[in-house]
Amino acid sequence: MKGPRGAARLGSETLVYSAFVSDRGATVVFAAVIFFASACERTELPVICPDLEVGGLVVTEIRGPQTGADTRGQWLEVFNPTPRPVDLRGLVVRFRPLDGREEERVLVRAAPAVVEPSGYFVLGVDTRCTDGDCAVNLPPDVDYGMGDDFARDLFAEAVVEVEACGTVVDEITYRSLPGEGSRSLDGATSPDAMQNDDLDQLPWCDDQTAPGDGGPMLELGIPGTPGRANRVCP
Numbered sequence: 001m002k003g004p005r006g007a008a009r010l011g012s013e014t015l016v017y018s019a020f021v022s023d024r025g026a027t028v029v030f031a032a033v034i035f036f037a038s039a040c041e042r043t044e045l046p047v048i049c050p051d052l053e054v055g056g057l058v059v060t061e062i063r064g065p066q067t068g069a070d071t072r073g074q075w076l077e078v079f080n081p082t083p084r085p086v087d088l089r090g091l092v093v094r095f096r097p098l099d100g101r102e103e104e105r106v107l108v109r110a111a112p113a114v115v116e117p118s119g120y121f122v123l124g125v126d127t128r129c130t131d132g133d134c135a136v137n138l139p140p141d142v143d144y145g146m147g148d149d150f151a152r153d154l155f156a157e158a159v160v161e162v163e164a165c166g167t168v169v170d171e172i173t174y175r176s177l178p179g180e181g182s183r184s185l186d187g188a189t190s191p192d193a194m195q196n197d198d199l200d201q202l203p204w205c206d207d208q209t210a211p212g213d214g215g216p217m218l219e220l221g222i223p224g225t226p227g228r229a230n231r232v233c234p
Ligand SMILES: [Ca+2]
Pocket: 170, 171, 172, 192, 193, 194, 195, 196, 197
């Protein structure tokens, strides 16, 4: 004779039981206790990444290795064209060299890394390693040093993809960078991820404007416009 069955949750354990009355009138209960040890329970970690659509960030400027004395460093500037602040934690930037070498993948991990509406954010090379020896130096104009993932000079030619939660929000290609100053999206136009794909074409130009007069010169090199609107191309 079959009796009641069921399961009961007892804290971190579950009791599964089956009861019936035997031919001899005794109630027989089969029970098994299944343990759900807390160590085996996994909590889903929230995935942190910027919720952006295609075009939700725009690469606006890039400054590569310089030929002369330089303390301003190498960096990539992105612009936020949306009407809201964007937390860049979880953003992925892929540098894919055109010569077939393996890509470098940068994950923005640190907080705060917020770029305001119509604001700019600068990711830069702060670490260089040669034969296991690494030198770390965050350039003065850089908001986020990429050294956890990227410890070398920027590639001479590359595709750069900016990826948010798996969506490529902007992509650019460059085949050379100026040895003085930066490659800069024309400041006369609104930054647009659909209009900036090829750095060899307009509306890109080199920004080789000398640093302004006034005050002591604390840094060496042609600065470009890191963290602010670009100059109008000649
Ligand atoms: Ca683009």
